[in-house]
Amino acid sequence: MNVTVNFTVNGRKTTVTTDGDRPLLDVLREDLQLTGTKYGCGEARCGACGVLADGKRIFTCVTPVKEAEGMTLVTIEGLSEGGKLHPVQEAFLAEGAYQCGYCTPGMVIAAVSLLQAKPKPTEAEIVAGMNRNLCRCCGYPKIVKAIERAAAGMGR
Ligand code: FES
Ligand code: FES
Structure with missing residues (x-):
């Protein structure tokens, strides 16, 4: 079922309307073109898909996008500041x-x-x-x- 989900990613307020059960990883990579976050195992066993969610690492391959509602996300693309790497x-x-x-x-x-x-x-x-x-x-x-x-x- 399609839902509308609001979250902040790399400092940008973002709204997506999509199947709420889609993995957050797919939304980041396919809808938002944040392809630095990788697909590895798809079952929370490798860490390739990790992003920070409210400061804590989550595995986006097993996180339905609907769970991102209200979250502040940081992907690998969002770690640098003012052109300076983290x-x-x-x-x-x-x-x-x-x-x-x-x-x-x-x-x-x-x-x-x-x-x-x-x-x-x-x-x-x-x-x-x-x-x-x-x-x-x-x-x-x-x-x-x-x-x-x-x-x-x-x-x-
Ligand atoms: S893709 Fe391996 S933990 Fe998510
Ligand atoms: S999987 Fe190749 S550097 Fe880690």
Whole structure:
């Protein structure tokens, strides 16, 4: 059944009218052309589709768009400010924390969420905090290093 859903995405108030049971991921990618958010598993097991919703990471592949009503969403496209990358994005670049890059948007979103909750995580806390994100290229050591670099650089 079609519903009208209002939310903010990357600072922009947005209204969509669509089947309320469509995955939020499809609406972001297909209707709003925010293709940085990726489809991986489709069943909340890989983290590729992560975005921030009211500051917390959600898996958009299993979130019906109707649940986004009133939410403030930030996708990978919304992390930079004034043309400057987010410190987590800078740290991923500096550490070369990607290979094919497919998992990277979801990894960055998860890392931002992790550092918001725990600004100075230990290595073990980073591993635990990121364990719902999969990287098929197995770039985990550099991803952990990037998150450590971001935590240090964010001056917390
Ligand atoms: S595509 Fe959503 S968690 Fe894998
Ligand atoms: S860099 Fe290829 S899936 Fe992670």
